[in-house]
Amino acid sequence: xxxxxxxxxxxxxxxxxxxxxVAIIDKHVVRSGKDVSMIIEETKKTYPNKKPLITxxxxxxxxx
Amino acid sequence: xxxxxxxxxxxxxxxxxxxxxxILITLKGSKASIDIPALxxxxxxxxxxxxxxxxxxxxxTQGEKTKIYTYLESTDVVRSKASFIFIGRAMRESVTLDNxxxxxxxxxxxxxxxxIILGVDGxxxxxxxxxxxxxxxxxxxxxxxxxxR
Numbered sequence: 001x002x003x004x005x006x007x008x009x010x011x012x013x014x015x016x017x018x019x020x021x022v023a024i025i026d027k028h029v030v031r032s033g034k035d036v037s038m039i040i041e042e043t044k045k046t047y048p049n050k051k052p053l054i055t056x057x058x059x060x061x062x063x064x
Numbered sequence: 065x066x067x068x069x070x071x072x073x074x075x076x077x078x079x080x081x082x083x084x085x086x087i088l089i090t091l092k093g094s095k096a097s098i099d100i101p102a103l104x105x106x107x108x109x110x111x112x113x114x115x116x117x118x119x120x121x122x123x124x125t126q127g128e129k130t131k132i133y134t135y136l137e138s139t140d141v142v143r144s145k146a147s148f149i150f151i152g153r154a155m156r157e158s159v160t161l162d163n164x165x166x167x168x169x170x171x172x173x174x175x176x177x178x179x180i181i182l183g184v185d186g187x188x189x190x191x192x193x194x195x196x197x198x199x200x201x202x203x204x205x206x207x208x209x210x211x212x213r
Contacts, residue, residue, distance in 0.1 A: 002099045003153050006088040009101060015075040036178075037120040040098060053088075054098045056179040059077045063135050 005053040018059035023052040067152045067159065067204040071197065072101065085195065085202050087182060090149035093121030099151070100180055104193065104202065108183030111166045113146065117180065118168045125168050132167055141167035148182075150191075150204060159206055161190055 008027040023031040023043040030052065031043050043052045071083035086101035091113070098121060112132065118125055127143035147162045164186035169178060194203040 002090075003088065003151055006099075006101060006151070010070050010072050010086070013075055018077065035116065036114065037116045040096070040117075040120045044096075051099055054100050055086075058074060058179065061076055061078075061080075061082065 002051055002053055009053060009055065014057045015059055017057040019057065021054060021056050023054055025050045025052045065152070065157050066206075067150055067157060069202040069204070070200050071202070083197070083200075087202065087204070088151045089180075089182070090151060091117070091121060091180065092147040092149065093118070093123045095120075095122030097121060102180040102182050104182045104187075106184060106188065106193075108181050110183045110185045111146070111164065111187065112141070112181045112183065113144075113166050113168050114178040114180070115168055115170050115172050116178075118144070123166075123168065125170065127168075129170075130167070132169075140170050142170055144168050148187075159190075159204075161186065 005024050005027060009024055014022065017032045020032045020034055021036040021039045022029045023039050025047055030047065031039050033039050040054060069087045072086040073081055073083050075081055085104045087104050088099065089102050090097050090099050113123065115125065123146055124144050125142050129140065129142050131138045132141050144166050145163050146166045147160065148164060150159045152158045190207055191204045192207055
């Protein structure tokens with residue numbers, strides 16, 4: 001259930017993954033890395049029946 | 065029923081914290097779709113999608129080439145269209161927007177700053193968006209009739 005993973009994500013300190021993309025399934029970070037296309041592909045292979053939450057962990061002050 | 069999201073408290077490299085408005089969406093392409101907490105930004109004219117995500121899900125990157133300008137720098141992009149599902153707590157609350165103009169960041173740089181940004185064009189026309197930082201809420205209310213006057 002992605003919305004519950006979103007709520008979990010909002011409460012987590014993911015700073016150990018700073019600068020990386022992460023895949024979250026069932027309230028766990030199941031994969032992380034710099035290459036988002038690889039993260040999407042590998043997560044799909046490992047968890048074919050799950051829909052991961054994919055997100056970038058940023059740790060820099062920014063303006064857009 | 066309005067969609068309600070929250071700010072995400074994020075720790076920076078110097079140990080301080082910021083809160084960023086992250087909205088849960090599904091980004092749909094021709095090959096796949098991904099669920100992702102996108103940054104909502106009323107200062108961005110258009111939504112922006114990193115090239116690697118666009119390619120992974122099958123968004124066209126063959127559109128008109130242009131540039132976007134941010135503080136002190138510019139980035140090469142191409143124009144494209146995408147579909148977004150704004151995910152609600154209950155599936156029946158979710159809202160789909162198709163054919164939304166987006167820019168795909170073709171720079172493929174790896175400086176840790178790439179992410180999906182939801183800008184004004186096509187998004188703010190379809191939702192009245194209220195930021196309530198003091199209550200940690202971002203409220204999306206669907207606009208049923210878009211008036212471009």
